[in-house]
Amino acid sequence: xxxxxQSPQSLIVQKGGISIINCAYENTAFDYFPWYQQFxxxxxxxxxAIRPDVSEKxxxxxTISFNKSAKQFSLHIMDSQPGDSATYFCAASRGAGxxxxxxxxxxxxxxxxxxx
Amino acid sequence: xxxxTQSPRHKxxxxxxxxxxRCHQTENHRYMYWYxxxxxxxxxxxxxxxxxxxxxxxxxxxxxxxxxxxxxxxxLTLESATSSQTSVxxxxxxxxxxxxxxxxxxxxxxx
Numbered sequence: 001x002x003x004x005x006q007s008p009q010s011l012i013v014q015k016g017g018i019s020i021i022n023c024a025y026e027n028t029a030f031d032y033f034p035w036y037q038q039f040x041x042x043x044x045x046x047x048x049a050i051r052p053d054v055s056e057k058x059x060x061x062x063t064i065s066f067n068k069s070a071k072q073f074s075l076h077i078m079d080s081q082p083g084d085s086a087t088y089f090c091a092a093s094r095g096a097g098x099x100x101x102x103x104x105x106x107x108x109x110x111x112x113x114x115x116x
Numbered sequence: 117x118x119x120x121t122q123s124p125r126h127k128x129x130x131x132x133x134x135x136x137x138r139c140h141q142t143e144n145h146r147y148m149y150w151y152x153x154x155x156x157x158x159x160x161x162x163x164x165x166x167x168x169x170x171x172x173x174x175x176x177x178x179x180x181x182x183x184x185x186x187x188x189x190x191x192l193t194l195e196s197a198t199s200s201q202t203s204v205x206x207x208x209x210x211x212x213x214x215x216x217x218x219x220x221x222x223x224x225x226x227x
Contacts, residue, residue, distance in 0.1 A: 006158070034215060043206050043218030044159070089158055102147070103174070104216060106158040 004092050006107025013114050019077040021110045023090035026071065030092040034104070035064065035075050038087045047088070048075070080114045087111050119143040122207050122219035129226055135194040137222050139207030141187075147210045148190040150174075150182065152203040153221070159206065165190055197226045 006023045013019045025033075034049035050057045050064040050073065057064045063076040077084055090107040121140045129135050139148060147166055151159040151174075161174030163182040171182050179201060181193045194201055204223050208216040 009156070036218075041220070043208075043220050044216075045218070046215045049215065102210065103149070103161055103164060104159075106151075106160070108156055108158040 004090060004105050004107045006090050006110060008110060009108065010111045011113070013080045013112065015080065015082060015114055015116050017080050017114075019080045019084070019112055019114070020074060021088055021090070021112070022072065022074045023092075023107050024070075024072045025092050025105075027092070027094070027105075028071070029094045030105075031095065032093045032102070033064070033066065033073050034091050035062075036089045036091065036106075038089065038109075044089055077112075080112075082114045082116050085112055085114050120207060120209055120217055120219045122205075122222050124222060125220065126223045127225070129197050129224070131198060131226055132196050135197050135224065137192045137194075137205055137207075137224070139190045139192070139219060141190075141209045143209055143211065143217070144187060145209040145211045146187075148184065149208040149210075149216070150180075150190070150192045151206045151208065152176065153206060154203050162192065162205075194224075197224075199226050202226045 004025045035047045036044035037047040038044040048059050048062050050066050052068050061078045066073045088110045091104040093102050093104045095102045119142050123138045149164040150162040153159050160176045162180050165171045165184045183191045204221045206221045207219040210216050
């Protein structure tokens, strides 16, 4: 079964600190690794994504680090802010979303709380 | 969320009754998905559609059926609701690129 394992389940960080969430996958055919952010009462929203041809992608305070040999990828949130408090999901798929292969498999989610 | 609407937003139903959730999109995307979200399990795929009248099962499809008679509408039916189907249900759409757009979800409680 295609699985994506995410840790930790919950994370508490002080304002200005670094939040780190880790994911590991099994299926080496996966070639698209997005992170989604979800606020209470809302649907998940795409935050940042990476393809396996690069080891790191940065967008503002958010960085994905990707280790293909270890089959792991992580989300780093620099200078964490209270507004970053949300649930974060990693995911993986084989192929683009607009294909029959592009079904996303999600991790279990991490509840991030950033204290002021 | 822009371009995708789920209805109803909340529903309470009794065990054994059929329930239909609706997902409506205005993006003309080919692919539509139904996921359920439960604590500790993340989002799990129930069914998906790759075109009108073309659907397939996901990893947790037992007890659910879907229909897509128009590009814009994807219906999820719980044939005989059970308490284990109490969950938050999300619809998602995707086009030719990467990434999904999710609806705001339907919170379903089966009593």
